[in-house]
Amino acid sequence: MSRLIVVSNRVSPTQAQGASSQGGLAMAISAALREYGGIWFGWSGQAAPAFTGTIAMQKVDGVTVATTDLDDQDIQEYYNGYANRTLWPLFHYRIDLTAYDRSYGAGYARVNGRLAETLHPLIEPDDLVWVQDYHLIPMGRELRERGAANAMGFFLHIPWPARELLVTLPRHRDLVEAMFHYDVVGFQTAEWCDAFKAYVLHEAGGTILPDGRLSAFGRTVRAEAFPIGIDAQGFRHLCDTPGGQASFQRMVESKAGRRMLIGVDRLDYSKGLEERFLAFERLLQDHPSLRREVFMLQISTHSREDVPEYQEIASRLDALSGRINGAMAEMDWVPIRNVHRLHTREELAGLYRAADVALVTPLRDGMNLVAKEFVAAQDEADPGVLVLSRFAGAAAQMREALIVNPFAREDVADAIKRALGMPLEERQRRWRALMDGVETDDLMAWRDSFVHGLQQARDAGRQTG
Numbered sequence: 360m361s362r363l364i365v366v367s368n369r370v371s372p373t374q375a376q377g378a379s380s381q382g383g384l385a386m387a388i389s390a391a392l393r394e395y396g397g398i399w400f401g402w403s404g405q406a407a408p409a410f411t412g413t414i415a416m417q418k419v420d421g422v423t424v425a426t427t428d429l430d431d432q433d434i435q436e437y438y439n440g441y442a443n444r445t446l447w448p449l450f451h452y453r454i455d456l457t458a459y460d461r462s463y464g465a466g467y468a469r470v471n472g473r474l475a476e477t478l479h480p481l482i483e484p485d486d487l488v489w490v491q492d493y494h495l496i497p498m499g500r501e502l503r504e505r506g507a508a509n510a511m512g513f514f515l516h517i518p519w520p521a522r523e524l525l526v527t528l529p530r531h532r533d534l535v536e537a538m539f540h541y542d543v544v545g546f547q548t549a550e551w552c553d554a555f556k557a558y559v560l561h562e563a564g565g566t567i568l569p570d571g572r573l574s575a576f577g578r579t580v581r582a583e584a585f586p587i588g589i590d591a592q593g594f595r596h597l598c599d600t601p602g603g604q605a606s607f608q609r610m611v612e613s614k615a616g617r618r619m620l621i622g623v624d625r626l627d628y629s630k631g632l633e634e635r636f637l638a639f640e641r642l643l644q645d646h647p648s649l650r651r652e653v654f655m656l657q658i659s660t661h662s663r664e665d666v667p668e669y670q671e672i673a674s675r676l677d678a679l680s681g682r683i684n685g686a687m688a689e690m691d692w693v694p695i696r697n698v699h700r701l702h703t704r705e706e707l708a709g710l711y712r713a714a715d716v717a718l719v720t721p722l723r724d725g726m727n728l729v730a731k732e733f734v735a736a737q738d739e740a741d742p743g744v745l746v747l748s749r750f751a752g753a754a755a756q757m758r759e760a761l762i763v764n765p766f767a768r769e770d771v772a773d774a775i776k777r778a779l780g781m782p783l784e785e786r787q788r789r790w791r792a793l794m795d796g797v798e799t800d801d802l803m804a805w806r807d808s809f810v811h812g813l814q815q816a817r818d819a820g821r822q823t824g
């Protein structure tokens with residue numbers, strides 16, 4: 360059996376422990392690595408005075424984790440720069456926030472080369488290589504240039520932008536050409552996959568082969584949608600843990616008979632948090648009878664704090680919730696509970712269960728796992744309602760949610776109103792359909808279908824090679 364080599368931007372040995380406090384993705388990757396054997400490789404998240412390519416190898420709970428440190432310039436140009444100030448905003452349709460600095464592009468190329476140089480000696484001929492996310496698009500090409508002939512796949516966790524936006528990126532052809540060094544490239548939705556194909560066909564002069572593969576730049580690649588899921592049963596069980604039950608109880612008491620809207624997000628401009636607060640304000644303005652009856656718990660954990668745009672969104676959001684609260688709060692009621700503290704996954708599960716409505720209203724999102732976690736955590740007898748942005752990848756699967764346009768404040772306010780008044784029978788019917796999808800298209804199904812795609816690529820290579 361082939362080993363699996365997973366390459367992610369950041370890897371920490373604790374992720375491999377599969378602890379319940381870790382995200383589901385880390386758990387799924389760890390489980391696959393335990394099953395297939397292999398290595399999880401990536402940046403340690405640490406800075407070294409100079410890049411040396413020294414590998415720290417650790418075996419954690421049966422998973423081999425290999426990490427290397429980057430130097431400060433690498434972190435600045437590759438991670439804070441090209442990944443998070445160029446590709447992230449551009450791929451989330453924010454060309455107004457995109458930094459097109461040459462030094463960032465150079466840092467991105469350099470670090471991908473350095474990581475490939477470090478990883479390459481660890482790869483054995485039969486290994487399947489699975490590269491994760493936008494930080495590492497050129498990794499496959501860098502490995503090929505060093506002689507790796509393995510079956511290789513790339514999965515993009517974020518949207519792929521429309522070609523009209525992608526062409527604003529200097530050297531966009533080079534980035535797309537890099538995708539053709541993989542055997543399989545996976546996207547969250549058919550929509551992002553189609554956007555990639557549109558570029559290949561109309562910008563790169565490529566074609567679609569009879570077997571469905573794309574051909575361009577003298578190479579071929581299979582491009583497909585592999586929508587990511589969550590460990591639905593595992594997440595549901597978190598509600599029954601002592602931590603899950605305690606946070607549920609605490610929240611129910613704190614609600615004091617009121618109804619609660621919940622939002623859980625990394626603090627990021629793509630998540631539509633300001634628009635969400637403004638939609639809630641509009642709801643309370645249009646329906647004064649809801650004041651004191653409803654409040655919003657918004658948990659937004661700080662992220663990427665070295666990037667100026669994230670400092671700005673964080674302070675804008677605090678100012679906005681402060682303004683709304685100041686104008687509307689009463690002695691015994693505050694409309695928005697704006698919380699930045701990190702919670703455990705058990706606590707989150709309990710909070711989701713205690714909520715009446717979830718607001719998942721990103722302006723653009725690859726998938727959005729919070730939507731799926733909320734559904735998994737609901738009480739079947741009295742489930743809450745999911746309000747979901749049409750611009751989240753999850754909307755392609757979760758049709759029974761109340762689908763909204765997050766840019767239209769009144770529409771979101773109307774959907775919240777409808778969610779709050781939805782009869783039990785309708786809530787149960789919608790929840791059942793959503794839960795069936797979340798359970799069927801779960802994280803393990805996602806992982807196994809991608810690995811299966813890699814195995815097919817390896818076997819096809821054996822037949823022709």
Ligand code: GDG
Pocket residue numbers: 380382383516517587623624625658660700701702703704707724725726727728729732
């Ligand atoms: C990218 C794509 C795609 C949040 N606060 C806490 C906490 N979280 C967890 C949530 C959820 C995760 O973070 C966020 O996942 P999302 O999917 O919503 O978003 P991104 O971080 O932007 O992820 C996204 C995803 O990759 C997977 O492919 O869905 O579209 O942008 O799991 O629960 N977890 C803990 N404490 C918190 O306070 N423990």
